[in-house]
Structure formats: C-alpha cells, structure tokens
Amino acid sequence: MSYAADVVALARKDLRLELRARDTLPAMALFVVSTLVVFHFALPAGADELAAQGLLWVALVFTALLGLARAWAPERESGALEGLVLAPCDRSAIWLGKALSVLVFLTAIEVVALPAFAQFFSPVGWETVAGVALANIGICTVGTLLAAMAAASRTRELVLPLLFLPLAIPLVVGGVGASVSEEPGRFLAFLGLYDALFAILCWASFEYVVSE
Amino acid sequence: MSAGEKYVAAAYGVVFVAVLVYVAIIAAKLARLERETAELAELARRRDAGG
Amino acid sequence: MSTSSPNNPRSASRVPLVAAAAAGLVGLAIVFAFFVAPEDADQGISQRIFYFHVPIALTAYACFGWGALKALLLLWRKEERYDLESYVAVHQGTIFGALTLLTGSIWAKASWGHWWLWEEDQLVLFLVLFLFYSAYFMLRFSIEEGPRRANISAVYALFGVVLVPVSFLAIRLAENVIHPTVFTREGPQMTGTMFLTFCIAWLAMSVLAYALYRVELLGKRLDANLRELREALTS
Numbered sequence: 001m002s003y004a005a006d007v008v009a010l011a012r013k014d015l016r017l018e019l020r021a022r023d024t025l026p027a028m029a030l031f032v033v034s035t036l037v038v039f040h041f042a043l044p045a046g047a048d049e050l051a052a053q054g055l056l057w058v059a060l061v062f063t064a065l066l067g068l069a070r071a072w073a074p075e076r077e078s079g080a081l082e083g084l085v086l087a088p089c090d091r092s093a094i095w096l097g098k099a100l101s102v103l104v105f106l107t108a109i110e111v112v113a114l115p116a117f118a119q120f121f122s123p124v125g126w127e128t129v130a131g132v133a134l135a136n137i138g139i140c141t142v143g144t145l146l147a148a149m150a151a152a153s154r155t156r157e158l159v160l161p162l163l164f165l166p167l168a169i170p171l172v173v174g175g176v177g178a179s180v181s182e183e184p185g186r187f188l189a190f191l192g193l194y195d196a197l198f199a200i201l202c203w204a205s206f207e208y209v210v211s212e
Numbered sequence: 213m214s215a216g217e218k219y220v221a222a223a224y225g226v227v228f229v230a231v232l233v234y235v236a237i238i239a240a241k242l243a244r245l246e247r248e249t250a251e252l253a254e255l256a257r258r259r260d261a262g263g
Numbered sequence: 264m265s266t267s268s269p270n271n272p273r274s275a276s277r278v279p280l281v282a283a284a285a286a287g288l289v290g291l292a293i294v295f296a297f298f299v300a301p302e303d304a305d306q307g308i309s310q311r312i313f314y315f316h317v318p319i320a321l322t323a324y325a326c327f328g329w330g331a332l333k334a335l336l337l338l339w340r341k342e343e344r345y346d347l348e349s350y351v352a353v354h355q356g357t358i359f360g361a362l363t364l365l366t367g368s369i370w371a372k373a374s375w376g377h378w379w380l381w382e383e384d385q386l387v388l389f390l391v392l393f394l395f396y397s398a399y400f401m402l403r404f405s406i407e408e409g410p411r412r413a414n415i416s417a418v419y420a421l422f423g424v425v426l427v428p429v430s431f432l433a434i435r436l437a438e439n440v441i442h443p444t445v446f447t448r449e450g451p452q453m454t455g456t457m458f459l460t461f462c463i464a465w466l467a468m469s470v471l472a473y474a475l476y477r478v479e480l481l482g483k484r485l486d487a488n489l490r491e492l493r494e495a496l497t498s
Contacts, residue, residue: 142422149415153405163402163419166395167426170433177436190436194429201425208338208414216308219373223312223366224293227319230362234475241482248489255496 006089010097015104017074024070025105032063032113036120052121053128053179057172059113060132061139064106065161068143071102072151081151081210091207099144099202106136127188131178134191135171138198142167145202148209170194278477285474288467292460300460309373314460316366318468319359320385324427326356326472327396331424334417346413347487349420350403351479355472357396363389384434391430395423 018024039055075081084094110132118124143164150160171194177187296314303310330352337345367386372378381387399419406412 145418149402149419152411152415153402154407155401155405159398159401159405162394162398166391166398167422169391170426170429173433173437187436190432193432197425197429198422201422205338205418205421208418211414212410214308216373219309219369220311223369224315226365226369227315227362230358231471234358238478238482245482245485245489248493252489252492252496255493259496 003090003093006093007097007100010084010094011100011104014074014098014101018101018105024067025108028063028067028105028109029112031066032059032109033116035059035062036113036116040120049122050180052117054176056113056117056121056124056128056179057135057175059117060110060135060175061165061168061172063109063113064139064143065164067102067105067109068139068147068164069150069157069160071098071144071147076151085210091210092203094210095144095148095202095206099140102144103136103140106140107133110136125179127184128175128179130188131175131184131191134188134195135175137195138171138191139168141195141199141202145206145209148206152209167198275481278474278481281470281477282474285467285471288463288470292464292467295460295463300457301454303457306374309370312366312370312373314464315468316363316370317461318465319366320363320389321465322468322472323356323359323363323389323392325469326352326359326476327392327420327423327427329476330356330420334420337413337417338421343413346416347483348480349417351476351483353396353399353420353423354479355476357393357400358475359468359472360389360393360396364393382438384431384438387434388427388430391434392423392427395426399423 036055036059039052039059043051043055072081075084085091114124114129114132146163146167147160150156150163153159171191174187174191174194178184178191181187292314296311300311300314302308330349333345333349333352336342337349364386367383367389368378371380371383371386379386399416402419403412403416406415
C-alpha cells in the first residue's frame with residue numbers, strides 16, 4: 001500500500017472508533033466551554049477585551065492537551081502499537097495518520113469553541129481563525145509525537161503537559177499576536193514556520209520514538 | 213558596600229556556591245562508590261576463598 | 264555491554280588537567296573582570312555581572328547543542344555511549360541555564376530594580392528552555408532504562424535545539440504587541456579591554472562546563488562499570 005493510503009487508513013480507523021465510542025469529543029467540547037465560563041469569572045471587572053483574546057488560546061491549548069492525552073489510548077489499551085510498528089508501513093505514517101485524526105477532532109471542537117468564545121467575550125476575526133487553523137497543525141504534529149513519548153513513560157498523564165507546554169509557547173505567541181496585533185501577517189507567517197519546521201522534525205524522528 | 217557592589221558580589225557568589233555544591237555532590241558520590249567497591253572487593257575475596 | 268567506548272585510562276587521566284585549566288581560567292577571568300576591565304560609565308559596577316552572565320548563557324547554549332549532537336550520533340550510529348554523553352551534556356546545560364537565570368535576575372534587580380523582566384529576551388528565552396529541559400529529566404526518569412529511553416531522550420534533545428531559534432523569534436515578535444517595552448536597554452558597548460575580559464570569561468566558562476561534563480561522565484561510567492562488576496561477582 002502506498003504511503004498516503006496507509007496514512008488515510010490509519011486516520012479513518014481513529015475517526016471511526018471515535019464515532020462509535022463518542023467519548024473523547026463530547027468531553028473535550030464540554031471542557032472547552034466550561035473553561036471559557038471559568039475564565040469569565042476569573043477575569044476581574046473592567047478587564048479589557050485583549051485579555052480575553054489571550055484566554056482563548058489558554059483554553060485551546062489545555063483542551064488540546066486533554067485530547068492528546070487520549071490520542072494513543074486505543075493503541076495502548078489493545079497493545080496495537082507494537083503491531084503497527086511491526087507492520088510493513090513506514091513508521092512515520094503511523095504518526096501522520098494519528099496527527100491527522102487529532103487535527104480533525106481539534107477542529108471539530110473549535111467549531112464549538114470559537115462561536116462560544118464570540119458569544120461570551122468578543123467577536124472573532126478572520127485573523128484569529130487563521131491563527132487557530134495554523135496553530136492546530138503545530139499542536140497536532142508536535143503533540144502527537146510527544147504523546148507517543150509520554151505513552152512510554154510510567155507517569156504519562158503527568159509528563160505530557162510538561163513536555164507539551166514549553167513547545168506550545170511559540171504557538172500561543174503566534175496565535176495571540178495574530179488576533180491582537182496590527183500586523184497579523186507576521187505572526188501567521190511565524191506560525192507557518194513553526195508548523196513546517198516541527199512537522200519535518202516529527203516526521204523524521206517518530207520512528208525512533210516507537211522503536212527500540 | 214554600595215548596592216551595586218552587593219549585587220555583583222551576589223552574582224559571582226551564586227556561581228561560586230554552585231560549583232561548591234557540585235563538589236559536595238561529587239564528594240557524596242565518592243563516598244558511596246568507596247562503599248560499593250569495598251563491598252565488591254569483599255565479594256571477590258569470598259569468591260577466591262571459596263573457589 | 265559496556266557503556267563506554269572512551270573507557271580507557273588515558274582519557275580519564277586528562278580530566279584533572281581540564282579541571283585545573285578551568286580553575287586557572289576562571290581565576291584569570293575574575294582578575295580581569297574586577298581589576299583590569301574599566302568601569303562602565305552608564306551602568307556602573309553592576310555591569311561587571313555581564314562578564315559572567317553572558318558567557319554562562321552562551322555556554323548553556325553550547326551544552327544543549329553538544330547534547331543534541333550526541334543525540335543525533337546516537338540515533339544515527341546507535342552506539343550506547345552517546346546516550347550517556349547526550350544526557351550529561353543536557354544536564355550541564357540545564358545547570359548553566361539555571362545559573363543564567365539566577366545571574367540574569369540579579370543583574371535585572373541591580374539595573375532596573377525588578378527581580379524579573381519580561382522585556383529581557385534572553386532571560387525569557389532561558390526560562391522557556393529551562394522548562395523544556397527540566398521536562399527532559401521528568402521524561403527520562405519515568406521511562407525504564409534501555410534503548411527506548413535512549414532514543415526518546417535523543418529525539419527530545421533534538422527538539423530542544425529547534426526550539427531555541429523558534430522561541431527566540433517568538434519572544435522577539437511578542438515584544439511590542441504582547442508586552443509593551445517600558446524599559447529600554449542598551450547592550451553594553453564594549454571597549455577593547457572589556458571585550459578581552461569578556462572573551463577570557465567566555466573561555467573560562469566553556470572550559471569549566473567541559474570539565475564538569477567530563478567529571479560527571481567519569482562518575483556515571485564508574486557507576487556502570489561497578490554495576491557490571493557486581494553482576495559478574497554475584498552470578
């Protein structure tokens with residue numbers, strides 16, 4: 001089977017699993033909305049609109065973390081990861097397929113989160129949407145690989161946020177900058193750079209993360 | 213000492229103390245290694261005596 | 264399975280020499296920093312903190328780079344010793360990174376009266392890196408020893424060096440939009456003697472880091488050899 005076919009097959013498997021089980025998506029949707037409500041109460045009166053824009057990104061990053069923690073759960077629970085690794089497909093295809101399915105989940109959640117944010121706080125412009133779209137790629141590529149690393153660890157739920165947050169900082173800078181600054185183009189370009197660099201790094205190094 | 217001098221002293225002092233802490237850690241490690249090698253020497257002696 | 268290829272007596276005997284060289288250079292750097300270099304007209308005596316602060320920062324970067332290089336060698340050549348060398352390099356980098364944050368914070372207090380300045384790009388970058396590399400240790404020590412742990416640590420170390428320029432760019436971009444620059448800082452304009460002092464201090468910190476790196480490697484290899492010996496004697 002070709003590389004692309006492998007990737008699509010793997011992603012479809014994850015999507016079908018989720019459609020049947022329906023456990024991760026509703027939880028993430030509820031989490032992001034609850035977080036936004038908490039932010040409303042956390043922001044003191046008179047806090048400006050700009051602060052709220054920043055909080056959107058906090059909500060997205062932590063919701064993504066929630067989803068990423070479960071990303072490799074089906075493979076872990078069934079012991080399927082070893083099987084996949086032994087399969088004749090390129091190991092990086094495993095990563096790409098998984099990252100794609102996480103991307104679909106995250107985008108689905110954002111379809112709920114962004115309108116909710118627009119209602120609770122302030123309208124969401126095209127720059128924010130573009131920023132979110134670009135940041136999604138970074139979150140999913142890097143997050144999926146880090147989740148695979150965490151899966152090998154004893155303290156996986158504990159260590160994944162520690163691994164992910166420092167790498168998410170540039171994404172937050174890019175996203176908030178795109179929403180807030182007068183020159184969103186620079187920040188969007190930066191997000192694109194992050195995505196390209198880290199996607200290549202993840203693609204090249206995933207096989208070492210899962211192999212002995 | 214002026215305030216500026218105090219801060220300079222603090223900055224260089226921090227580095228100095230860090231290196232000394234390192235020395236202390238190595239000293240503790242040496243002590244542990246000494247214990248371990250003594251144990252292993254004892255094991256080897258017993259083996260020689262037995263074999 | 265030996266974890267040491269340079270496990271030969273000659274390589275180990277060089278370590279005291281390196282340490283002695285480090286001691287001499289650091290002493291020289293201190294003499295230059297306090298007695299030879301002229302006092303800065305603008306910043307006064309607190310400018311002298313730079314002679315250690317910046318070389319320590321540069322040395323930390325070098326350690327992370329060295330760790331990433333060893334990580335790459337591990338993934339490519341698959342020789343076990345690179346794992347230990349990469350780990351020790353990252354360890355040294357983290358120690359020097361922490362020292363960068365401490366000395367930088369003292370400098371910030373001396374110059375601006377605040378223990379922390381978000382406007383200081385270098386400090387913020389080091390904070391992000393410090394968080395990143397601290398997570399390296401959390402990750403490494405929660406995985407069982409073996410080739411899997413070595414590989415994962417190596418990949419993470421490689422992520423670190425890509426993160427450095429990316430974070431730097433991000434912090435630069437964030438400067439005026441996310442945190443308006445209230446304090447402006449002119450980097451110290453260095454005269455000839457100042458620059459010489461800086462170079463000596465940089466060399467001193469580099470050799471110090473290398474000496475500590477070799478010492479720690481020696482200790483870890485000693486541990487590994489003793490473990491092998493124990494296994495041989497008790498089997």
